[in-house]
Structure formats: structure tokens, C-alpha cells
Amino acid sequence: MSRPSSDLAEFRKVFSKARHIAILTGAGVSAESGVPTFRGAGGYWRKWQAQDLATPEAFSRNPSRVWEFYHYRREVMLTKSPNPAHMAIAECEARLNKQGRSVVVITQNIDELHRRAGSKHVLEIHGSLFKTRCLSCGNVAVNRNSPICPALEGKGAPDPNTSDATIPVEKLPRCEEQGCNGLLRPNVVWFGEALDPDILMQVEKELEICDLCLVVGTSSIVYPAAMFAPQVAARGVPVAEFNMETTPATMRFAFHFEGPCGTTLPPALERHENEVI
Numbered sequence: 001m002s003r004p005s006s007d008l009a010e011f012r013k014v015f016s017k018a019r020h021i022a023i024l025t026g027a028g029v030s031a032e033s034g035v036p037t038f039r040g041a042g043g044y045w046r047k048w049q050a051q052d053l054a055t056p057e058a059f060s061r062n063p064s065r066v067w068e069f070y071h072y073r074r075e076v077m078l079t080k081s082p083n084p085a086h087m088a089i090a091e092c093e094a095r096l097n098k099q100g101r102s103v104v105v106i107t108q109n110i111d112e113l114h115r116r117a118g119s120k121h122v123l124e125i126h127g128s129l130f131k132t133r134c135l136s137c138g139n140v141a142v143n144r145n146s147p148i149c150p151a152l153e154g155k156g157a158p159d160p161n162t163s164d165a166t167i168p169v170e171k172l173p174r175c176e177e178q179g180c181n182g183l184l185r186p187n188v189v190w191f192g193e194a195l196d197p198d199i200l201m202q203v204e205k206e207l208e209i210c211d212l213c214l215v216v217g218t219s220s221i222v223y224p225a226a227m228f229a230p231q232v233a234a235r236g237v238p239v240a241e242f243n244m245e246t247t248p249a250t251m252r253f254a255f256h257f258e259g260p261c262g263t264t265l266p267p268a269l270e271r272h273e274n275e276v277i
Contacts, residue, residue, distance in 0.1 A: 004241070004256040008268060011255050014238050016272040018101070018212035023089055024228055025107045025114070028217025028243060032262045033083045035111055036076065045069050045158045054190045063183065064167040070186045071148055072156030074129050078146055082117035085216065085242075085261035090118035092269040099275060104206045108218060108225050110188050123202055125195055125225060127188035134175035136182025143184075149173045195224065207232055213239045217261045220249040229253065242268070 005011070015021075027037045036043070043049055048069075052058065059066045082090075093103035105114050105122045110129045114122050132143045147153040151171035173184040189195055207213070213232040220226045226249065233239045233252045240255035241247065242264050250256050257264040 004250060004253045006255065006257055008257070011240055011257075011268060012272055014212060014240075014254075015268065016274045020101070020206075020210045021092075021096070021103045021212045021214065022206050022210035022232070023103060023105050023214045023216060024218060024225065025089075025105060025109060025216045026218025026222075026225070027109065028219075029083075029085050029107075029261050030109050030111050030113060031217070032085060032260055033080045033111075033113055035080055035109075035113075036073075044160070045072065046160050046162060051191050054188070055192055056190055057192075059185060059190075062164075063169055063172055063185075065164050066185075067148075067152060067167070067172050068156040068165055070129065070188075071152040072158060074148065075146060075156065077111050077113075077129055080111070080113070082113045083262045085265045086113050086117035086119070088266040088269045089114065089216075093119055093121060095271065095275070104210075106203050106206065106225075106228065108222060123199055123206070125189070125199055125203065127186070127196075129186065129188065131187035132173060132184040133187040134177065134180060134182040134184055137175060137177055137180045139175060139177050139180070140187050141176070143173075200224075203228065211237055213237055215239060215241045215243070215249075215253070216265060217243060218247075219243075220247040240268070 031037055053066050053069045089105060096103055103121065105119050107114055107122060107124055108126050110124065110126050112128055112130055130142060130144050131140055133140045149172065151167045155165045169183060175182040175184055207228055210232060213229055215229045229239050230249050230252050238254040241250055241253050242257045242261050244260065245258065246256065
């Protein structure tokens with residue numbers, strides 16, 4: 001296997017001819033907006049890492065603690081903004097659409113920063129912090145209330161010395177569908193849960209038609225997302241990785257650009273001299 005190229009001019013030639021571009025994004029893009037990842041050293045909320053709280057078992061055991069964790073994350077996200085990488089992707093999609101070309105964002109992130117940057121064609125494979133799902137009636141609803149319910153106001157502090165709020169279950173977020181009042185959970189994919197088959201089907205369709213794939217800010221170790229770009233590369237489509245470091249999949253790709261995505265991505269996606277509009 002030959003080493004991937006870091007020749008931007010060469011990448012730009014491929015980019016200028018691509019008609020259907022799939023952009024896979026992960027936590028590295030959001031980290032540059034100051035979004036905590038809850039992974040690795042220092043990735044704790046109180047005494048727990050995400051995998052201790054983001055499970056169906058944790059929620060059924062202690063819904064108050066899990067809702068405090070997600071309330072904290074929602075409130076933090078309301079203070080963050082899209083960064084130059086998000087903006088470059090959204091601007092590229094808008095510009096290429098006018099030329100009859102397509103850009104789809106397939107993201108593992110749940111923070112909606114791509115949408116806030118202006119991206120329209122976004123597939124959120126792990127769900128969204130700003131949607132809820134009712135455990136009784138199954139209704140999924142957009143919810144950007146701050147706080148999400150009165151009992152969570154001022155709760156969720158990440159300091160390890162903070163005590164659990166132990167909010168009674170009837171005071172946690174409840175469904176507003178007529179006659180329901182069921183307990184709500186965040187509409188995100190937790191550890192041990194399957195991805196939404198409808199979204200996966202849309203992802204597969206996009207990966208089958210793309211003629212250029214970008215992998216941005218993802219470690220390529222979380223499955224099944226880790227297999228998306230290698231599958232595309234295996235059918236001979238150029239894949240370009242933009243990341244702070246090499247990943248287990250780097251050697252399968254045509255291009256690798258190391259460094260912060262907010263620095264490397266904008267010049268890669270800016271208007272090419274061959275573009276007519």
C-alpha cells in the first residue's frame with residue numbers, strides 16, 4: 001500500500017471533478033469549537049466517562065443522573081459556535097449545489113454544529129442532543145428549551161465533588177403529546193444500541209454514489225462508522241483524511257492532511273478556478 005499523499009494541489013484537481021462528495025465527520029471537528037468529548041484522559045463528567053452514562057442500563061438505573069449529564073452538555077453546546085471547518089463544509093455544499101453537484105455530511109456528532117453552520121444535507125448517525133424520544137409513545141421531537149425542564153435548572157455541574165440532584169422521575173423531561181406524559185430520553189444512540197436502520201440505509205446510498213469522500217476529525221475506530229470510508233476506498237474512490245494524526249485507516253486512503261481541521265479544510269474546499277458559478 002502506498003503512503004497517502006498530502007499534495008493539496010493534487011487533491012484540488014480531484015475535488016474540481018467530483019460530482020457527489022460525502023464528508024464523514026467526528027469529534028475532532030467539534031473539539032475545535034471547544035466541545036468536550038468525554039473520551040480519554042480528563043474526559044470525565046464528575047466521576048464518570050460517557051460510556052458509564054450513555055447506556056440504556058444507566059438511564060433505567062438512574063434517569064436523573066443521566067439527564068443531568070445531558071442537560072449539562074446541552075447547556076454547554078448553546079455557548080459554542082461552528083468553527084471554520086463547519087463553515088467551509090456548509091459553504092462548499094451551498095456553492096456546489098448551484099452547479100448541480102452534491103455534498104452530504106455524515107456525522108457521528110450530536111451537537112448540530114453542522115446545521116448551525118448552514119449545512120442542509122446532514123445525516124446524524126448518532127442522533128442529536130436537541131431531540132428527545134418518548135419511552136411511552138416513541139414520539140421524537142426537537143427540543144431546544146433551556147433548561148429542558150424546570151427541575152434541571154442550574155443542575156449538571158461537572159465538578160467531581162457535586163452531588164447528584166436525585167430529581168424525582170415525574171419532574172424529569174416528560175412527553176408533551178396529548179394524553180401521554182411519558183418519560184423522555186435524549187434521542188441519541190447509546191453504547192450497546194443499534195444505529196437507526198433508516199439513516200444507515202441513507203448513508204449506504206450516499207456512499208455508493210459518492211465519487212470523493214472526506215474523513216474529517218474522526219479516529220476511524222468507532223464501528224460501524226469506521227468502515228464507511230474504507231468501503232468507499234475499496235471500490236477505488238479517492239478518500240481524503242483531515243485529522244490531527246494518522247489513524248488505523250490512514251494507509252487505505254489517497255490523501256492525508258494533518259493538523260487542525262479548521263486550518264486544513266477551508267483551503268481544500270474553497271472555490272476551484274474551474275468552477276463556473
